[in-house]
Amino acid sequence: MxxxxxxxxxxxxxxxxxxxxxxxxxxxxxxxxxxxxxxxxxxxxxxxxxxxxxxxxxxxxxxxxxxxxxxxxxxxxxxxxxxxxxxxxxxxxxxxxxxxxxxxxxxxxxxxxxxxxxxxxxxxxxxxxxxxxxxxxxxxxxxxxxxxxxxxxxxxxxxxxxxxxxxxxxxxxxxxxCTTKDPVLTRDEARQRLDLPLDKRVTLVIAGGGGSGTPYAPLTVAARAEPEGLWLVAGPVHREGHETDFGNLRELGWIDNLTEFLCAADRVVASAGDNTVHEIARAAKPFLCIPEWRYFDEQQAKAAELARVGAAIHLNTWPASIPDWQRALADTDGLDVSRLATLHDxxxxxxxxxxxxxxxxxxxxx
Structure with missing residues (x-):
């Protein structure tokens, strides 16, 4: 029939x-x-x-x-x-x-x-x-x-x-x-695959595919706020021309093995795109959510709901100073990642x- x-x-x-x-x-x-x-x-x-x-x-x-x-x-x-x-x-x-x-x-x-x-x-x-x-x-x-x-x-x-x-x-x-089905690895297993140091705190910053790129200037401040850590940026970045590069801030560009980097990270900084949120939840990582501008405040509203249930730290704008970054990162590290993990099915x-x-x-x- x-x-x-x-x-x-x-x-x-x-x-x-x-x-x-x-x-x-x-x-x-x-x-x-x-x-x-x-x-x-x-x-x-x-x-x-x-x-x-x-x-x-x-x-x-x-x-x-x-x-x-x-x-x-x-x-x-x-x-x-x-x-x-x-x-x-x-x-x-x-x-x-x-x-x-x-x-x-x-x-x-x-x-x-x-x-x-x-x-x-x-x-x-x-x-x-x-x-x-x-x-x-x-x-x-x-x-x-x-x-x-x-x-x-x-x-x-x-x-x-x-x-x-x-x-x-x-x-x-x-x-x-989550539309990604790549296997979830342990932190050390992922780092060994990616040749990343086992003894450094790694922060992964993810830029989505719907915007113009993550602003690079705030990330240079983040790198200075945590000089012993390693900052990795996946996806496009937006430069204004006045930024200073730092040795602990590395651009990855577009990558096809994002799940491996997620698994290798100690924390994640990203926007509130649908799949991005659920990729982070799937990997069960502390999540600092900084929404991108979208029509009808889509990402701000989603980030607010994530914060309400204790699944993420929500910032309306990028931190602009070293103390701002340090406070935001400390709050992120204090999250109970199980709250975010339960949001993925x-x-x-x-x-x-x-x-x-x-x-x-x-x-x-x-």
């Missing part, structure tokens, strides 16, 4: 949305077809199963065709819908055409409030991936209302108090979903897929 497909929409910003979809899709039953709509199909080269890919135009920054169209105010129920943009019309048209053609059992949206509304207008049941942040505006609430349910790829212990009860009752919490992706499959079956029972 042919089964109706499950469709996924992957937002273009960063790799987290694509990685999450790939992790979940691995556990969707093989007899259930999958279609993925994305502006970056190259991010799905390692997709673990067969799927149809529908390429969407990248509409970000595309111009309106007249100044008068560009100047039209945005309706309060929507977030980003400029008028007269060819790429946006094509983007939304392909989404609509695909939904009409494949008639999916579910449309999983990671993430877009506007596309959730479009799905409801197309009479297609949608599920929105939940994200932290101040999403109490009418646009987000309308997107939630338009969906048959929400999927939260995190533990409900770090849900926000201001998330409405009616929405929470329709949300499935998977536990902390090794089976979160499988649970997400099982819930989506159960919803697909429930909604289409005659």
């Amino acid at each position: 042919n089964q109706k497909p499950i469709a996924f929409f992957a937002h273009h910003q960063g790799r987290g949305h694509a990685n999450r979809i790939m992790a979940i899709s691995k556990h969707i039953p093989p007899e259930r077809p999958i279609t993925i709509l994305t502006a970056k199909p190259e991010q799905f080269e390692s997709l673990p199963r067969e799927a149809e890919l529908a390429r969407l135009p990248d509409m970000i920054g595309a111009p309106s065709r007249s100044k008068a169209l560009h100047n039209q105010a945005t309706p309060s129920v929507l977030h980003c819908v400029p008028l007269g943009v060819d790429e946006m019309r094509d983007h939304m048209g392909i989404v609509a055409q695909t939904l009409r053609a494949i008639d999916p059992a579910l449309f999983v949206i990671d993430v877009s409030a506007e596309i959730a509304l479009l799905s409801r207008i197309m009479s297609v049941p949608a599920v929105t991936i939940r994200m932290h942040g101040d999403r109490s505006d009418i646009g987000h609430l309308a997107g939630y209302e338009a969906c048959v349910g929400m999927l939260a790829p995190f533990d409900d212990a770090i849900e926000q108090d201001n998330y409405p009860d009616w929405a929470r009752s329709r949300t499935f919490y998977t536990g902390g979903l 090794e089976e979160a992706a499988q649970k997400a897929a099982q819930w989506l499959e159960s919803e697909a079956r429930r909604l289409w029972v005659n």
Whole structure:
């Protein structure tokens, strides 16, 4: 018997949305077809199963065709819908055409409030991936209302108090979903593999893939605040041109063995990106969380919830002095890492897929 497909929409910003979809899709039953709509199909080269890919135009920054169209105010129920943009019309048209053609059992949206509304207008049941942040505006609430349910790829212990009860009752919490599956090693085993000294305190700083890089200047202050320690920076850094390099501060650039460095570290300094948080939780390391700017204060809100449950130290900005760094590092070293570790669930992706499959079956029972 042919089964109706499950469709996924992957937002273009960063790799987290694509990685999450790939992790979940691995556990969707093989007899259930999958279609993925994305502006970056190259991010799905390692997709673990067969799927149809529908390429969407990248509409970000595309111009309106007249100044008068560009100047039209945005309706309060929507977030980003400029008028007269060819790429946006094509983007939304392909989404609509695909939904009409494949008639999916579910449309999983990671993430877009506007596309959730479009799905409801197309009479297609949608599920929105939940994200932290101040999403109490009418646009987000309308997107939630338009969906048959929400999927939260995190533990409900770090849900926000201001998330409405009616929405929470329709949300499935998977536990902390980490898309990385590399083996977790002991500290010494990881250091031996990486040729790192066994007798030094090692701090790993992680920059995510959705921003412009970790600011390098504060890290030079950190290196001076702990001169006997070794500071390793994974991912891009942002330099302003006035920084002084130090021998105990080493840039790694982009690396494909982040888990090994996580396991080798004594503590981790990072932003509050979804997968980053759960990678650190999986390795059970003391976590100093310094959020990056994101729309709707997504990372600040998540960091605040992590701090509330004692899973991380949350700083709004980078420490600017040696005493500031020393206080923050002492607080981080005093954390009970078990609190962060409990926020990771090794089976979160499988649970997400099982819930989506159960919803697909429930909604289409005659």
